[in-house]
Amino acid sequence: NAGVTQTPKFRILKIGQSMTLQCTQDMNHNYMYWYRQDPGMGLKLIYYSVGAGITDKGEVPNGYNVSRSTTEDFPLRLELAAPSQTSVYFCASSYVRPGDNSPLHFGNGTRLTVT
Amino acid sequence: AQKVTQAQTEISVVEKEDVTLDCVYETRDTTYYLFWYKQPPSGELVFLIRRNSFDEQNEISGRYSWNFQKSTSSFNFTITASQVVDPAVYFCALSGALSSNFGNEKLTFGTGTRLTIIP
Numbered sequence: 001n002a003g004v005t006q007t008p009k010f011r012i013l014k015i016g017q018s019m020t021l022q023c024t025q026d027m028n029h030n031y032m033y034w035y036r037q038d039p040g041m042g043l044k045l046i047y048y049s050v051g052a053g054i055t056d057k058g059e060v061p062n063g064y065n066v067s068r069s070t071t072e073d074f075p076l077r078l079e080l081a082a083p084s085q086t087s088v089y090f091c092a093s094s095y096v097r098p099g100d101n102s103p104l105h106f107g108n109g110t111r112l113t114v115t
Numbered sequence: 116a117q118k119v120t121q122a123q124t125e126i127s128v129v130e131k132e133d134v135t136l137d138c139v140y141e142t143r144d145t146t147y148y149l150f151w152y153k154q155p156p157s158g159e160l161v162f163l164i165r166r167n168s169f170d171e172q173n174e175i176s177g178r179y180s181w182n183f184q185k186s187t188s189s190f191n192f193t194i195t196a197s198q199v200v201d202p203a204v205y206f207c208a209l210s211g212a213l214s215s216n217f218g219n220e221k222l223t224f225g226t227g228t229r230l231t232i233i234p
Contacts, residue, residue: 033221040124042206042224058221090160103150104222106160 006107013081013114021076023091031094032074036087081114117142121225129233136192136228138207149190150208
């Protein structure tokens with residue numbers, strides 16, 4: 001059972017480039033999330049999805065886009081990379097909502113540097 | 116709005132000593148859930164515990180114990196007899212419950228406490 005898988009693990013982008021961070025889970029979880037973690041900071045929610053075809057903004061959605069065409073996949077798109085998007089990105093999933101007492105399962109993270 | 120405060124940015128303790136990590140939260144929900152996650156140097160996030168707002172009993176799991184006090188909005192985490200496997204960043208997190216108006220689809224994280232063990 002792979003859990004939550006993120007690719008790539010590391011990436012360096014030039015300003016203005018675009019890329020997609022991939023996230024897939026094999027636990028049949030309905031809820032999926034993208035967080036970013038800046039040095040010395042907690043995790044900030046970028047986008048989340050409560051099921052295939054449904055997405056919503058989190059705290060810091062600007063500069064990002066997501067889609068959820070299947071239950072398993074939840075890619076995060078950066079269209080015009082900016083230095084402020086240098087961060088570690090975590091994808092997570094849960095069977096039900098955290099408020100229903102369901103812990104999040106996290107991927108191993110993607111370290112992105114924009115120069 | 117929900118908020119989680121972990122005032123201790125970094126803590127260092129000598130191996131085998133006990134250490135307590137503080138967590139203070141703010142929420143307008145009457146029903147909510149609290150979590151602790153561990154992020155070891157390898158970077159992944161590991162779930163440690165969840166606690167609902169109705170259950171103020173302290174919990175012990177091996178060397179770990181949690182002290183939930185609703186009166187002070189705190190959910191502190193104690194590691195007893197710290198070991199070399201304990202260094203990590205520890206995050207406290209909060210989410211609303213099913214009836215919440217503030218979106219229980221999301222966890223609000225604190226900024227984390229980095230724990231270092233001195234051999």
